[in-house]
Amino acid sequence: MNVDGVKNGIVLDHIKAGESMNIYQLLQLDKLDCCVAIIQNVKSEKYGKKDIIKIDTELEVDLDALGYIDNHITVNVVENGELARKLHLELPETLTSVIQCKNPRCITSVEQEIVHKFKLVNKEKKTYRCVYCDAEYK
Amino acid sequence: MENVRNLINITDLTLDEIDHLIEVADDIVANPTDYQDICRHKKLATLFFEPSTRTRLSFEAAMLELGGSVLGFSEAKSSSAAKGESVSDTVRTVGCYADIIAMRHPKEGAPIVAAQKTVVPIINGGDGGHFHPTQTLTDLLTIKRRKGRLNNLVVGLCGDLQFGRTVHSLIEAMLRYENVEFVLISPNELRVPEYIKEKMNEVGVKWTETTSLEEALPKLDILYMTRVQRERFFNQEDYIRLKDSYILDLAKLKLAKEDLSIMHPLPRVNEISVEVDDDPRADYFFQALCGKHVRMALILFLLGIK
Ligand SMILES: [Zn+2]
Numbered sequence: 401m402n403v404d405g406v407k408n409g410i411v412l413d414h415i416k417a418g419e420s421m422n423i424y425q426l427l428q429l430d431k432l433d434c435c436v437a438i439i440q441n442v443k444s445e446k447y448g449k450k451d452i453i454k455i456d457t458e459l460e461v462d463l464d465a466l467g468y469i470d471n472h473i474t475v476n477v478v479e480n481g482e483l484a485r486k487l488h489l490e491l492p493e494t495l496t497s498v499i500q501c502k503n504p505r506c507i508t509s510v511e512q513e514i515v516h517k518f519k520l521v522n523k524e525k526k527t528y529r530c531v532y533c534d535a536e537y538k
Numbered sequence: 539m540e541n542v543r544n545l546i547n548i549t550d551l552t553l554d555e556i557d558h559l560i561e562v563a564d565d566i567v568a569n570p571t572d573y574q575d576i577c578r579h580k581k582l583a584t585l586f587f588e589p590s591t592r593t594r595l596s597f598e599a600a601m602l603e604l605g606g607s608v609l610g611f612s613e614a615k616s617s618s619a620a621k622g623e624s625v626s627d628t629v630r631t632v633g634c635y636a637d638i639i640a641m642r643h644p645k646e647g648a649p650i651v652a653a654q655k656t657v658v659p660i661i662n663g664g665d666g667g668h669f670h671p672t673q674t675l676t677d678l679l680t681i682k683r684r685k686g687r688l689n690n691l692v693v694g695l696c697g698d699l700q701f702g703r704t705v706h707s708l709i710e711a712m713l714r715y716e717n718v719e720f721v722l723i724s725p726n727e728l729r730v731p732e733y734i735k736e737k738m739n740e741v742g743v744k745w746t747e748t749t750s751l752e753e754a755l756p757k758l759d760i761l762y763m764t765r766v767q768r769e770r771f772f773n774q775e776d777y778i779r780l781k782d783s784y785i786l787d788l789a790k791l792k793l794a795k796e797d798l799s800i801m802h803p804l805p806r807v808n809e810i811s812v813e814v815d816d817d818p819r820a821d822y823f824f825q826a827l828c829g830k831h832v833r834m835a836l837i838l839f840l841l842g843i844k
Binding site for chain 2: 503509511513533
């Protein structure tokens, strides 16, 4: 893994080609004042094409949110310019404040302060249901 | 907080716990004096963000009969919720006044939010089209008392099976008992939703669908009637054509077994003709009595008294 340009931070590798901007937005990387590099369409032996995001700051990434979007992403933690550890993602059992329930009959639709929460009900189909109203997220 | 038990959905209770509630409900009838003061100094709050006189009175009657007292509101208009207070804040406050809360709310999942905000047990008295577990407990107690069992039954469900949450809950609850067969009687427009069929198939129970009440009646042990509402239909002709075929009257009842039990969550409009009320098979008012008894048993259970 090439961690050039990152001293203390993380490198998100094996992002599905074309998905890097979505992840950039989801993790709100535009709010950081450090160097963020997005590399698109990198040739990968394993996956054909992939995207990479390099973030040069120690950042607490919401691994659940990232795992929900794409659990093939690898999170490389860089310390002092060296790869310190690799984290592999899993489809999270629960998702908190990542997706919003769209059921207009759900209590979350009227009470703004309630934290939107979903539970994984089917791993193969990647189905999540709202913990309040049981509506499937689509 | 972890040890507090709530009743949000009927599946929160194990079969053993449901059996226990039925036993206590029967004991309440057998030994009423043992129970008349058992909840003395305890308070039940009924928080009805949406009016439902029948359900609220049933909860209040249950608590009063246990020697406890009740407080609360019967519609959002007359409560702080009308001023925009959230479920969370209302429940947090009321949790300081009452020992147990029964609530109804038009939005799905509201009692789950409530349960996160208080250490007082929460009973879901209906959350939108979602769950209504005390109705299901009522239905189970009625069936048990009338039939002496909850297994080996042919259960007919008739009317609006698409939107009827009491029907969905009852199916879900009865799926857990041995050898229960479901006969789903409805117009094609108002059939049981797919996810309920999937659940029945997963468990492997026998179920059939029909549009004819007359055809289904002879083999039923239980007939659970619900209302077919005019506004569910796309056009008036369909409604007029179909509405009478889902009305139970004495003529149709001739086709039924002698020991059929006719149930209805109430209120009824015209789907059971009043001439049926005096038939010994009419159990829908008996059901209301069962509802009070099972809510008494539930309050005792959630308060950890019995
Ligand atoms: Zn929801």
